[in-house]
């Protein structure tokens with residue numbers, strides 16, 4: 001029998017039955033059995049509604065019970081991340097009693113979870129006037145402070161991760177608010193839509209902070225088979241589908257994303273749809289599209305243009321971040337991302353001009369054209385960026401073929417790395433390769449440059465005949481933005497020189513560091529990160 005169809009009972013009998021159901025529901029809530037608690041509260045709510053509709057008898061008492069049951073069901077639903085339905089329960093409860101303390105607290109927490117900081121603040125402020133508040137005022141004040149901090153951060157982007165980094169990432173990562181910086185979605189010359197800078201920004205400037213719709217993380221054993229990754233992927237798809245089923249806004253945001261087909265026909269969304277307080281204004285999407293959307297837009301945390309800070313760095317993680325999904329790939333990217341908890345922070349990896357498209361690299365930009373071509377095909381597109389077009393032409397040169405033989409996986413079978421670099425540098429001089437293009441080629445063979453720069457023996461033999469490390473680093477960073485491996489080379493040299501380079505060189509290293517980690521930390525914290533980088537071994 002459907003709960004709604006249950007007959008009206010004799011008030012005494014009904015009350016007894018409601019007592020039993022309410023006790024069971026409370027017990028389930030205390031035992032944190034959320035699904036069963038939702039089901040049982042739903043039974044109670046139906047009985048309660050039927051009774052209130054039919055009688056004036058004990059009406060205020062019934063209304064009070066209904067209000068509390070709706071609030072408790074909201075609590076259970078929010079634990080199941082069914083925020084949309086939980087909010088409906090809260091609103092219904094608040095219609096009965098507009099200052100119901102427990103409901104206001106529950107609603108405020110849900111709104112905070114949805115990044116709706118201003119509405120959450122209103123809830124907590126209203127709760128503050130409730131006479132029940134005295135016992136829980138500390139808790140409430142904590143939430144009020146949190147809302148104010150998040151409101152400030154989401155307006156200013158003034159995040160500071162310094163203390164967390166200086167404490168060796170101990171404890172929980174800092175709580176982050178969503179932030180939309182000087183960026184806008186427009187039609188892109190690369191493909192479909194892209195994200196563009198709306199003002200000039202310098203390296204390290206924060207462009208956006210966004211929270212994942214869902215993430216799946218796990219420790220993948222070394223030499224794990226494809227199965228382990230497939231299981232994680234399936235769990236990830238289930239999580240995204242679950243989120244989309246529970247929230248119309250999430251479903252609609254996912255519906256804005258590309259499936260890789262006819263991208264140039266897709267609409268360009270207004271930035272306001274990504275702002276947390278915006279009411280849902282976009283059309284819905286079919287759930288069947290979700291798989292194709294995830295194929296095109298899911299990001300792995302541990303990627304070439306990304307850095308995972310904190311304890312997640314031990315895990316393999318795959319997630320969906322909607323706003324970041326509008327960022328196209330470039331082999332000459334100008335942005336990078338930091339992963340902290342469930343958020344990603346995208347920042348400029350070099351200076352960017354107004355109107356320039358923001359790009360990051362979907363795969364390793366410090367790899368030769370042929371490898372990048374293969375990786376972009378795996379992603380389902382053919383990269384035609386300036387760098388790829390230039391290097392496609394260059395790939396026919398003998399010197400390039402030689403260095404390809406001498407570096408990477410073929411190392412040791414080809415000619416000596418120092419000689420290969422020398423030939424490449426000489427070749428660039430003869431072919432009159434200028435400006436950024438030098439950086440493109442050097443970035444492609446960074447591994448070989450790194451090998452020579454970090455070997456005393458090689459430097460003794462080739463150091464005078466090849467370009468100095470600083471110039472090479474500068475041109476590589478200008479071509480592909482800052483990269484941890486490039487920074488490492490500079491840090492190592494700084495240390496080798498016994499910090500002899502002095503303040504100027506330290507400043508240079510810090511600027512490179514900002515390109516990798518952003519400006520979200522004070523100098524001291526950045527220094528300790530650079531220390532870590534200096535001691536880290538990279539697998540090429």
Ligand SMILES: C[S@@+](CC[C@H](N)C(=O)[O-])C[C@H]1O[C@@H](n2cnc3c(N)ncnc32)[C@H](O)[C@@H]1O
Nearest residue numbers: 191192193258296297325326327328329381383
């Ligand atoms: C995460 S989406 C990027 C945003 C997408 N352009 C849009 O309009 O929604 C990834 C897809 O964008 C396209 N794309 C990104 N970078 C590209 C590039 N460098 N060249 C060609 N297509 C690219 C490919 O279709 C890719 O599958």
